Amino acid sequence: MTGPATLQPAFAWSRIWREEKSRGVAIQIMTVLIFFLTVAWLIGNVTANFAALDKTFGFKFLWQLPANYDINQVLIDYNSQNSHLRAALVGLINTFLVAIVGIVLATILGFTVGTLRLSGNWLVARLAYIYIEAIRNVPVLLHILLWHGIIINTLPHPRRAINMGDASFLSNRGLYIPRPLVEDGFGWVVIAFAAALIGAILYHKRARRIQIDTGRHVHSIWIGLAIVAGVTLLAFLAAGSPIGLELPALRGFNFRGGINLLPEFVALTWALSIYTSAFIAENVRGGILAVNKGQTEAAQSLGLRPGKVLSLVVLPQALRVIIPPLTSQYLNLTKNSSLAIAIGYMDLVATLGGITLNQTGREMESMMLVMLVYLIISLLISSFMNWYNNRVRLVER
Amino acid sequence: MKAKILSILGAAVAMAMAVSASAGTLDDVRKRGHLQCGVNTGLPGFAAPDDKGVWRGFDIDYCRAVAAAVFGDASKLKFTHLTGKTRFTALRSGEVDLLSRNTTWTFSRDVDLQLTFVGVNYYDGQGFMIPKKLGVNSAKKLDGASICIQTGTTTELNLADFFRSNGMKYQPVPIETNAEARTNYLAERCDVYTTDASGLAATRAALDKPDEHMVLPEIVSKEPLGPLVRHGDDQWADIARWTLNAMVAAEEMGITSKNAKAMAKGTKNPEINRLLGKEKLQGREALGLSADWALNVISQVGNYGEVFEANLGPKTALGIPRGNNAQWRNGGLLYAPPFR
Numbered sequence: 001m002t003g004p005a006t007l008q009p010a011f012a013w014s015r016i017w018r019e020e021k022s023r024g025v026a027i028q029i030m031t032v033l034i035f036f037l038t039v040a041w042l043i044g045n046v047t048a049n050f051a052a053l054d055k056t057f058g059f060k061f062l063w064q065l066p067a068n069y070d071i072n073q074v075l076i077d078y079n080s081q082n083s084h085l086r087a088a089l090v091g092l093i094n095t096f097l098v099a100i101v102g103i104v105l106a107t108i109l110g111f112t113v114g115t116l117r118l119s120g121n122w123l124v125a126r127l128a129y130i131y132i133e134a135i136r137n138v139p140v141l142l143h144i145l146l147w148h149g150i151i152i153n154t155l156p157h158p159r160r161a162i163n164m165g166d167a168s169f170l171s172n173r174g175l176y177i178p179r180p181l182v183e184d185g186f187g188w189v190v191i192a193f194a195a196a197l198i199g200a201i202l203y204h205k206r207a208r209r210i211q212i213d214t215g216r217h218v219h220s221i222w223i224g225l226a227i228v229a230g231v232t233l234l235a236f237l238a239a240g241s242p243i244g245l246e247l248p249a250l251r252g253f254n255f256r257g258g259i260n261l262l263p264e265f266v267a268l269t270w271a272l273s274i275y276t277s278a279f280i281a282e283n284v285r286g287g288i289l290a291v292n293k294g295q296t297e298a299a300q301s302l303g304l305r306p307g308k309v310l311s312l313v314v315l316p317q318a319l320r321v322i323i324p325p326l327t328s329q330y331l332n333l334t335k336n337s338s339l340a341i342a343i344g345y346m347d348l349v350a351t352l353g354g355i356t357l358n359q360t361g362r363e364m365e366s367m368m369l370v371m372l373v374y375l376i377i378s379l380l381i382s383s384f385m386n387w388y389n390n391r392v393r394l395v396e397r
Numbered sequence: 398m399k400a401k402i403l404s405i406l407g408a409a410v411a412m413a414m415a416v417s418a419s420a421g422t423l424d425d426v427r428k429r430g431h432l433q434c435g436v437n438t439g440l441p442g443f444a445a446p447d448d449k450g451v452w453r454g455f456d457i458d459y460c461r462a463v464a465a466a467v468f469g470d471a472s473k474l475k476f477t478h479l480t481g482k483t484r485f486t487a488l489r490s491g492e493v494d495l496l497s498r499n500t501t502w503t504f505s506r507d508v509d510l511q512l513t514f515v516g517v518n519y520y521d522g523q524g525f526m527i528p529k530k531l532g533v534n535s536a537k538k539l540d541g542a543s544i545c546i547q548t549g550t551t552t553e554l555n556l557a558d559f560f561r562s563n564g565m566k567y568q569p570v571p572i573e574t575n576a577e578a579r580t581n582y583l584a585e586r587c588d589v590y591t592t593d594a595s596g597l598a599a600t601r602a603a604l605d606k607p608d609e610h611m612v613l614p615e616i617v618s619k620e621p622l623g624p625l626v627r628h629g630d631d632q633w634a635d636i637a638r639w640t641l642n643a644m645v646a647a648e649e650m651g652i653t654s655k656n657a658k659a660m661a662k663g664t665k666n667p668e669i670n671r672l673l674g675k676e677k678l679q680g681r682e683a684l685g686l687s688a689d690w691a692l693n694v695i696s697q698v699g700n701y702g703e704v705f706e707a708n709l710g711p712k713t714a715l716g717i718p719r720g721n722n723a724q725w726r727n728g729g730l731l732y733a734p735p736f737r
Contacts, residue, residue, distance in 0.1 A: 053489060054511060054628065068554045070569045080557040152586040172586055173543060173568075253531075253542040253588045254568065263586070344571040350548070355571075358482045358549035361489075361510040 046364065059369075061360045062088070069355050071346045073262055084356045091351030092373060098269050098347065099334040099377070105273035106333060107326075110280025115310070117285050128281070136278035140336050143275050148267035148343040155263075158254055167247055168258075175261040176248035185239035192235030193228065200224035264345035268337065276333045280326060287322035288314060319392045327385035331378050338374070348373060422626070422633035423467065423685050426494055431473045434460035435493035438478045438574050441599040442708050442715045443499050452476055455708040456497040459518060459624055459641065462698045463495060466640045466690045471697040480573050482549035485510055489627055495637060497624040499593065501551045511628040515638035518623050518701075520721035520730050522616035523555050524594040526601055529611050531588060536615035540565040545578045545587035547571075552592050555618040575600060593620045595709070595717060602714040635684055643672060643691040645733035647700035649724055654699040661692050672736045679737075701731065 067087040117128040161171035207220035248258030340347040357366035437444040461471040670676040674688035723729025
């Protein structure tokens, strides 16, 4: 700067406030200060109360104490002599199970209902409308309690279970299905399956290249599926059917053997799925409506059939609009799964945030861990969906 | 602006100070004007609303006794209804002054959870209830059963131990409250409901057809139930402990709600006189209670035997015999230390 030197007036504190730039900085400094003071106060308060209660803070209880309680749905080895950490892990896996199955179901249901909502058929569109409005305007906890009540009250006792071909049984203790048991030679089937899958993918890529080069459409999806299914089946038979089935059978009070889908799991997953599907349906409808009608008409005038119009022209453009709100629905479903506690499904909140918290008296540590885990799960889902969103984003040139 | 922020900060600091500095529980209760008592969410005989919506029961009467000791008025009392899981947090955080919620006295609750059990007012044990039509007559034959349990209780842990030590398997159905357990049990979601034998008697009595259900003979644990307070306030713990002792001692000495006022005028038995305030009970002032505290407890609530008969005894729907809960002279375990 080579301007004429200005006279510096005596420094005054009030200047900081009068000048816009310095005022901005001052406000920011104060905000940060207040934030840290609040955090410090919270921590201080907790510390003071811990001291007053003569409690210590630490996570050693997680692996030093045996859990001493049993869990009814266990996907990894667990018994009551394992640590609280192991019990929490069992709960976490149960949470994951509900979240993943729920997200898949809710997406399928939501996309179906959302497209039906736009159907030209008046009755179908109205039914979809009623489904959406009736379901999303009732609190999700009531959905969960309703479905649990229906399952345990209307389905029969195991002794009068509904028999499905002597292999599966439906009762108010849940659905029992056969458990596949892997026998010798199953490795060959897996190898054959993998090889067929790679072959099918290569075939699909070649079909794409032919279509791009020549414009000739080569069917690849169905042929690919046929290759995978056929080769796997042949290998399966050649290896001498190396899968045994462990059938559930009524012994004493309950069915033993097989895989048991607990009523609590079914009720929770189903209730969360239909509740979330109503919201997803609205997102899908919004996304499809956001695609200019001219696009559909142009595609139709090119001679594409309705299914192709939807899958090749409308959906790829609609997805950009659908995915961001879809992400928050997935997050909602995952977080709502913590309502499991209402019907006694043993998820993370029921194990670590429930029984462990209660039996060890470590409220602070347990709740902090539960919250942290939910935060991590949510961030993982968000980052995956952001990655996917970037992939389907329109590439603007 | 700055002044405002400073005043907000000042208020925050003042709040922090207020949280960390707490006076004695007795002073807090007196200042508030009522006792805040943690009780069950509903267990007939122990804590349940009657047909007028008034909460009654064995645990409720103990709360009334402490209110009578502190205020001279058994009605200066409010309830907080707590599940098995929320009870200890509520007590430790100061939400309730006292927990009277059929709670088992165990080592880790006393030591690790830092609670002070002030005595045992009901000697119980864990049992199993099952529909008669299942034809099971012993808990050792429950292999493979689905069992409803209240989470956050000792029964949950005893159950795991019992089945492990007998080499049996079971499917736990975790339940939050007694009412939910009942729903699941009646819907046959579980074959068996397990909790303290007294709780089973209470639940069974409230069923539509109690005769179709039976309590199995095995009692698989010791469950000494009693009221409890937080660690760290011995004066308050003493008030709770000696209120219970006064009720037990009153039964032993033959003081009832009907004759208490007459006996307070003076008897030949010096211990009765000390208890009812006619003669000096050394140290009573240190407890912060008036001379007629025990008289108020007994005349307004009753002695232990009266409270038991009114809520749990053979004349009630529960029909529980005194058994272990009889006075030591009658072959039971009740034994109050002397008032001297």
